[in-house]
Amino acid sequence: MAFNLTRRKFLQTASLAAAAVPLSKVVSASTGVTKAPLDAKGTNGDKTVVGGICEMCFWRCQLVGKVRDGRLMKLEGNPKSIDNGTAICARGNAGVKLLYDVDRLKYPMKNVGKRGEPKWKRISWKEALDECGSKLKSTVDKYGAQGICVFPHGSSAKYPMHYFERAVGTHNVSEASFFQCRGIRDTAYVATIGKAPGEKIDMPNTKVLFFIGDHLGENVHVSHIKAYIQGLQNGAKLIVADPRFSASAAKADIWVQIKPGTDTAYILAIMNYLVKNNKYDKKFVEEHTDGFEEFSAAISEWSLEKAAKECDIPAEQIKEVAEMLAANAPNVAIHPGRHVSWYGNDFQRQRALACLTGILGAYYVKGGWVPSKGPKVGGVSWAKEDHGHKYNLNFDHHEDEKVHPFNPPGTPTELIRDCAISGKPYPIKSCVVWGQNPMQTIPGQEKMKDLFRAMDFVMCVDVMPTDVTMWADILLPEASYLERYDYIKKGTQWDLSKEHQQYISARIPFIPAMFERKDQIYITNEIAKRMGHEAKIPVKTIEEMVDKSLATANLSIEKLKAEDGIHIQPGKDPYGIPEDFEVLLYNEDIEDAGHPGAPTYKPVEQPPKGFARLLYGRAPVHTFNRSQNNVWLKNAMPDNPVWLNDQVAANLGLIDGDVVGFVNSEGVESRTTTTVKVTPGIRKDCVYMYHGYGSANPLLTIGVGAGVDDQSLITKLAVDPETGCNGMRNNFVKLIKDGKVLDIPA
């Protein structure tokens, strides 16, 4: 196809003049390029912008941005930071590529095709917000506030989550960071010491580090890693229980190659050994614990031999670990973990860790569990309102008690999904997904799809077109962490033995939000206005929210900018146990709720013949699916090879680099393939891969189909009875090579 005259000829003839007159009548008057003063050649407007706070992962390091002509060129750690300092990780560096990722969401879009098979049409914010507001209001009018379910994640999701919980009044909010991650840890420690533990162990100053499954080094959070490495440099011994030779196991003095799912038995045996041999901290137990008798009786069956058999590890090694802990107590750091939703028996394991810390007297002492004394900064959000228990799915009205009595905040995911899909006990007809990708964070992808199919309306807010966004009716583009104000980060210096200091910083954008991306305050408030809640709106803008919060600490955005993005003030000595601190070794409330009051081991299902247990974990340069489309990070770790025991591989005739797929014990096959990593560093009864690969959404042009999506193979849904959180390591797989399914030898 071509025109029948040349450009030059057209431009030189009367044709152009004849054509140009009507053309001028149909063009808009304004242009994006405008007349301006002449500018000299060379670079223009180079500056260092302070006040950034990373969100490539939840650790949120403090940043500065190197900006040229309005373009963010480079990210660095803020030199003033007493947390991450000038260091940021690979993901932090690669934030630039997220900011300028061409696949990012840019404008509000409406799906004019089928839900799950979208045909996107760009629409105006007004149309998008009108549709979201009217659809959500219609759900509330017809079914009540409980007719809306919310899946939020990240710092930008807090404000909208509070809106739907508090102002709208739905209980049906489920955060993956709780129900598929750390919620079990937090509630188990709350039930034991009255506080969520964070990762607050004094690693730089400890004598022994004790990890259950923690794989620091692959699990990279800058100041946490600094503290860990400082501890090792200072001579701390490291004990790592892991079926796999992880990055931490590689540095361990004792690597306990434990059978998956048996960790609680292992901890109980250590504690029983310490009790039976009078190697526990009697003074601490007497002064700061409750229920020692019931506790010691409950764990008394766990001899070294019994645990050795159950955990498939040498009894002598359990004893060696117990002796090492006892010899160095109380200066021992029992890591509480973070992602702990493993087997559906996890509350009891986390309780056991909290109790082990207690009988070693390792709370509030140098090298133990020590919460730093950070600065106080007030938050601003929607006012709390009491919406009663009538529509709380986690409340059993017949028994007049909670279904999962130690649930983290929100409603357990499975209760929401079951209700939404079945319509019982009431209909849930609208779904709001904000910054979470439930397709890859929550096990049971088909069940998640069923939930979306059951909805009248689905809206998603995100920065990237993650897998879940394919299920949205309206898809809204959010400003990224580099383009918006929001999160207030506060804390202390990472090494508690150094000069006590506190810091306060707030997220300040490096560049204005590009395209038509908006922040969470704008989006939430506009929806709230359309749902009739305008009078309850707590702040008009995100800057107002940040400033109001900072004002509680006599700070402001402007003051922070003047202080290079971080306010530093004198801190307080965190060591020394509070008088009222108590460790409930036996918790009567747990017993009254129908669960074991002392830490108890519950065996988990073992792999059927021919299958291996599927384990997963963090990759050092990725934050799961969130960073899969980042081209720098993709190049660093393009896929997630499956770790396979070398003897198993030899029996199967597999070698390093072979390409395999998977089928699980329920017949679900992986959509994609990955390569085999043959290693003696993993047990024969399990395989391992990094989580978050193999995205299904083709809108992620870099990340789609790269590696295998482990979540797609996690179809057996375990639920931790005390908390309602998911257990995600009870699924079993075989490998598929060249179309042939390979049985894993026993």
Added chain:
Amino acid sequence: MPSPDTSQDIATLYRFLAQCMHYPDSDWMNEDFLNVFYNLLGTLGGIEEGVEIRKSINNAEDYLEDLQVEYTRLFINGVPHVVAPPYGSVYMDKSLQGTFAGNTLAFYREKGFAMDQNADLPDHLIHELEFLSLLAEENDSAGEKEFLKKLFRPWYTQFHARVTKEAHHPYFRVVVMLIDFFTKEEDEDGFQPNEA
């Protein structure tokens, strides 16, 4: 150097081409616009192309929505992936806001122009066409030629090829062909090879 009148007409032409690449909206994508568009095609001997577009528009239940869906898929976010983001940096730096975008902005500045506060990125096709229009208005044909050679054609050829190959709607295929036609270099004899 073209006469001032011709330059003004060329400027109008660039502005029209920029307009064609805006997100289709009822504010401007209407009968009047389409008639002007068909007439231009007719002047160039592109009657067949005009007929194809007219047919597609007349047969549509909602032609504007069809164009909007297609624009979104081609240039914003699309399934299976966005076909042809209209930004030079995407082709030259494999990213938005790469060095190429910086160089583009620097060129604007050297010529005494800047980006409006509400503008898209400097290397967006629309803004590059607007800039060419402004250069033509100033009768800066040397600047126009330099910009086309250094900062427009290197990426536009790739963009053009992608849209030509992947577009479902004839409107966008023809628009990118028009832009190609009016920005392509010709040899000394004014001969423009017929790629068909």
